[in-house]
Amino acid sequence: MAELRPLGDDLNDASRALAQALRELFEGLQVSVRRYAARRRLDPGTVSRYLNGTRLPPWQVISDLFADVAEYRGTAVTTEAIELVRGLYGTAVDAASSPKHAVEILEQQLADADRVSRRSSVRGDVLGDALLDRTQRIADLETRLNHLKADRIAAQKRADELASAHPDVSDLIAERDELQQEVERLGSDLREAQAQRAEAEGRCDLLERQLAAVEQATTAAGLPAMPQSMPKILVVDDQPDNLLAMTAVLATLDQELVTVSSGREALKALLDHDDFAVIIMDVQMPEMDGYETCAHIKRRPRTRDVPIIFLTAMGVDSEHSARGYAAGAVDYISKPFDPWALRAKVAVFTSIYLEKHSP
Numbered sequence: 001m002a003e004l005r006p007l008g009d010d011l012n013d014a015s016r017a018l019a020q021a022l023r024e025l026f027e028g029l030q031v032s033v034r035r036y037a038a039r040r041r042l043d044p045g046t047v048s049r050y051l052n053g054t055r056l057p058p059w060q061v062i063s064d065l066f067a068d069v070a071e072y073r074g075t076a077v078t079t080e081a082i083e084l085v086r087g088l089y090g091t092a093v094d095a096a097s098s099p100k101h102a103v104e105i106l107e108q109q110l111a112d113a114d115r116v117s118r119r120s121s122v123r124g125d126v127l128g129d130a131l132l133d134r135t136q137r138i139a140d141l142e143t144r145l146n147h148l149k150a151d152r153i154a155a156q157k158r159a160d161e162l163a164s165a166h167p168d169v170s171d172l173i174a175e176r177d178e179l180q181q182e183v184e185r186l187g188s189d190l191r192e193a194q195a196q197r198a199e200a201e202g203r204c205d206l207l208e209r210q211l212a213a214v215e216q217a218t219t220a221a222g223l224p225a226m227p228q229s230m231p232k233i234l235v236v237d238d239q240p241d242n243l244l245a246m247t248a249v250l251a252t253l254d255q256e257l258v259t260v261s262s263g264r265e266a267l268k269a270l271l272d273h274d275d276f277a278v279i280i281m282d283v284q285m286p287e288m289d290g291y292e293t294c295a296h297i298k299r300r301p302r303t304r305d306v307p308i309i310f311l312t313a314m315g316v317d318s319e320h321s322a323r324g325y326a327a328g329a330v331d332y333i334s335k336p337f338d339p340w341a342l343r344a345k346v347a348v349f350t351s352i353y354l355e356k357h358s359p
Helices: 013-027 033-039 044-052 059-073 079-096 099-154 156-165 169-217 240-253 263-272 290-299 318-327 339-356
Strands: 232-236 257-260 276-282 308-312 331-334
Touching: 013 044, 013 059, 013 079, 033 044, 059 079, 099 169, 099 339, 169 339, 232 240, 232 263, 240 257, 240 339, 257 263, 263 276, 263 290, 276 290, 276 339, 290 308, 290 318, 308 339, 318 331, 331 339
Parallel strands: 232 257, 232 276, 276 308, 308 331
Antiparallel strands: none
16 A cells, blocks of 8 residues: 655644544555545545645545445444544634635536536437427327328218228327327426526526636635625524624625524514525524525515525535525535635625615
């Protein structure tokens, strides 16, 4: 097994602590960096930088490493170990937060949304071709049936002769009905693919605007300045420490923050105010979780158009993100979050709000 390269001398304490923890996990697998990179379809140089502390890995990479260690040992990684690494990761994210890191996060999200859009587009083309083929076959069967009916009407006296000369009409009807059911199914699949592509394209547009906001911030002290009469931001989380952290991150946007600790308080806040640009909501909350709260918000005509960003510690795998988008969220990001990326997302939704409500 190839040895890991020494940690860099210029690492900050947070990055060094995280890298050491990840190296201990990785060394337990007894494989080389190149072999592990091939297993996870990653670039070996990138994996090496993750383990040397010179590049902060996405949380999903760390989650995969936990899963691989558990598989190799035959026992699950303890909750205490996961929480320890999660804490180190959060500290490293805070220490390494920069426009460059935020751009990397948003570019990865953009790539994911673009992949969904492309897959949906290809699937839509295939379904469209199949739908056209079945529709044409139905039209052909209808024409043949109409000819048979016309022949029967025109030659009643030769009904017995025609019945023996032509195929059984009931067989044609059964084939037509079967094709019609397939057309309906294909049409439903096509509409679903088109809707999925439209949603992915919308996410791509939003992420491109967020990337532009972060890139503009590299030449200024913060995100682009906004005009006066700014809309509010609603932050929903049952943990006071998380509310304080998000308040500190978003304070630079010069917008009023309304912070609440439950889904019910969020619904009440939306009744008391009607000028929220965006809602940032935790998923895991007692009594009424984020998904249920989001569903209530989307059922109300007054609040259904307020964008919702889910912020969660559960990870952003396909199952959780799909459930979040299905509930009505416009974005889904994991804790610990990148401050620059979160501010960029909020700034873009604020701009959209101001565009919609400009005189």
